[in-house]
Amino acid sequence: MNIVILGNGISGVTAARHLRKQSDHKITIVSSETDYFFSRTALMYIYMGHMRFKDTQPYEPEFWTKNRIDLKKAFINSIDFKQKHLIAKSGEKIEYDKLILALGSKSNKFGWPGQDLERVYGLYSYQDLEAMEKFSPGLNRATIVGGGLIGIEMAEMFHSRHIPVTILVREKNYWDNVLPIEESKMISRHIVEHGIDLRLESELKEILDDGTGKAENVITKSGDTIECRFVGLTAGVSPNVAFLKEGELEVQKGIVVNEYLETNIPNVYAIGDCAQQSNPRPGRRPIEAIWYTGRMMGETVAYNICGKKVAYDPGIWFNSAKFLDIEYQVYGTVLAHPPENHQSIYWEHPEGRRSIRIVYDNQTQEILGFNLMGQRYRHEVCEKWLRDKTPIETVLQNLSLANFDPEFYKEYEAEVISIYNKQSGKNLSLKKKRNLNSVFSFLRS
Numbered sequence: 001m002n003i004v005i006l007g008n009g010i011s012g013v014t015a016a017r018h019l020r021k022q023s024d025h026k027i028t029i030v031s032s033e034t035d036y037f038f039s040r041t042a043l044m045y046i047y048m049g050h051m052r053f054k055d056t057q058p059y060e061p062e063f064w065t066k067n068r069i070d071l072k073k074a075f076i077n078s079i080d081f082k083q084k085h086l087i088a089k090s091g092e093k094i095e096y097d098k099l100i101l102a103l104g105s106k107s108n109k110f111g112w113p114g115q116d117l118e119r120v121y122g123l124y125s126y127q128d129l130e131a132m133e134k135f136s137p138g139l140n141r142a143t144i145v146g147g148g149l150i151g152i153e154m155a156e157m158f159h160s161r162h163i164p165v166t167i168l169v170r171e172k173n174y175w176d177n178v179l180p181i182e183e184s185k186m187i188s189r190h191i192v193e194h195g196i197d198l199r200l201e202s203e204l205k206e207i208l209d210d211g212t213g214k215a216e217n218v219i220t221k222s223g224d225t226i227e228c229r230f231v232g233l234t235a236g237v238s239p240n241v242a243f244l245k246e247g248e249l250e251v252q253k254g255i256v257v258n259e260y261l262e263t264n265i266p267n268v269y270a271i272g273d274c275a276q277q278s279n280p281r282p283g284r285r286p287i288e289a290i291w292y293t294g295r296m297m298g299e300t301v302a303y304n305i306c307g308k309k310v311a312y313d314p315g316i317w318f319n320s321a322k323f324l325d326i327e328y329q330v331y332g333t334v335l336a337h338p339p340e341n342h343q344s345i346y347w348e349h350p351e352g353r354r355s356i357r358i359v360y361d362n363q364t365q366e367i368l369g370f371n372l373m374g375q376r377y378r379h380e381v382c383e384k385w386l387r388d389k390t391p392i393e394t395v396l397q398n399l400s401l402a403n404f405d406p407e408f409y410k411e412y413e414a415e416v417i418s419i420y421n422k423q424s425g426k427n428l429s430l431k432k433k434r435n436l437n438s439v440f441s442f443l444r445s
Contacts, residue, residue, distance in 0.1 A: 010039075014294070014299055027069045033125055043056075043126070084099070100305075122237075141165070166228065172200060249265055345358045345423065377404055414429075
């Protein structure tokens with residue numbers, strides 16, 4: 001059987017690896033981005049000088065030959081699903097018996113005048129990184145449109161080279177459509193403290209042309225003109241599926257798949273950022289452009305193609321990132337605008353760079369989520385509590401089990417419990433001290 005995978009990101013490559021582990025099928029990965037798979041999340045560290053591009057490639061070139069995975073660099077213009085072949089820009093046809101679409105994402109554009117000028121890029125592909133490198137020497141200022149995780153990454157990249165940065169964010173506080181208000185205000189303060197020009201409640205109106213097809217300045221909807229020679233579009237990403245929307249493949253925002261990652265066309269699957277779950281699991285979104293979900297989908301689709309029927313189950317939501325110097329972790333459900341039954345216990349350090357938020361259902365008392373800034377909690381411990389729907393008071397009394405900060409670091413779990421006691425009139429205290437034996441014992445229970 002001839003299996004073709006379109007896309008060489010984490011989802012496509014994981015699918016290829018697990019297909020090879022389980023079968024002798026012919027496997028071909030097709031991509032126009034790079035010759036070899038690389039870690040997309042490490043793009044910023046290449047620019048900042050912490051890594052070389054070759055350091056972001058998990059496998060040596062001989063890995064692909066050794067594992068009999070063919071790599072083909074080609075840009076695909078269209079797919080003929082009836083004849084079962086891809087049509088490359090060169091005119092070449094690439095035949096398949098089964099096709100896995102791992103098309104990834106593209107940076108969002110919202111019809112801004114000048115959005116297609118030179119010196120206007122997102123931060124998703126290797127080509128985006130090359131553009132940043134090309135235009136950084138002598139750059140007077142970069143303007144970044146949009147907040148979130150990609151926006152702060154691009155800002156930190158330019159900031160590391162002492163290039164002035166302006167960020168335009170239409171919300172009242174940074175990423176406040178995702179983060180609760182206290183955490184959102186914390187990140188907003190932190191960005192400004194680093195000398196970055198953060199402009200809240202400010203939207204892009206137009207990107208000006210310097211007369212040669214290159215971006216020169218931007219104008220905001222309030223009428224401000226910002227001089228800059230690079231514009232970063234980081235207002236989110238969306239599935240890279242535009243060339244498939246007019247055909248017989250069912251495409252909404254992404255390529256619609258069932259729980260086995262099958263599309264409406266036999267022998268065609270979709271995974272990663274471009275896949276849209278027709279019936280997502282509780283607490284999960286239909287489209288999740290997250291590294292670990294792409295990896296999980298890649299493994300799942302390999303099992304299904306090899307005849308081992310396995311439903312895709314990403315488990316409990318989690319994510320982690322970094323806002324400049326502040327690490328961020330979230331487990332479970334923590335909403336920016338929660339319903340009335342979602343009760344929060346929120347602790348923030350006086351210095352304003354650390355916080356712990358624990359969310360529970362005030363009707364059932366079961367734990368719902370953890371939101372951490374500048375603190376680390378153990379993934380396995382939080383996941384077990386969430387999976388078991390553990391009562392909030394049980395979680396609080398054993399909260400030190402979750403703490404993942406290094407030994408001898410100051411712990412703040414007692415302060416969190418104190419806040420709960422003030423809210424509830426209870427008198428709880430920590431039951432267990434943090435040590436590996438107690439953690440392992442808890443996870444086995």
